[in-house]
Amino acid sequence: MRSGAxxxxxxxxxxxxxxxxxxxxxxxxxxxxxxGDVLQLRLPKNSFDYIVEIGRLRHTGNLxxxxxxxxxxxKK
Numbered sequence: 001m002r003s004g005a006x007x008x009x010x011x012x013x014x015x016x017x018x019x020x021x022x023x024x025x026x027x028x029x030x031x032x033x034x035x036g037d038v039l040q041l042r043l044p045k046n047s048f049d050y051i052v053e054i055g056r057l058r059h060t061g062n063l064x065x066x067x068x069x070x071x072x073x074x075k076k
Contacts, residue, residue, distance in 0.1 A: 001030060006030045007030065008032060009031070009032070009033035011035065014035055017033040038070065046074070049074075051070050051074060057070070
């Protein structure tokens with residue numbers, strides 16, 4: 001974010017979402033964290049240049065669908 005990238009985060013728990021959004025505002029950065037589940041996420045296809053996943057997709061209950069959903073969010 002400090003280099004100008006816009007950050008979008010996702011978590012299923014309100015606490016981490018609130019903390020990240022607070023830190024973004026506190027540091028005057030561009031981004032937001034969203035509360036939600038990748039399996040039910042309603043974001044436009046081809047929305048992201050990159051997706052970084054750190055050990056979360058395997059906890060969704062359906063790894064195959066979570067990976068496929070993530071791929072639809074990536075720009076070509």
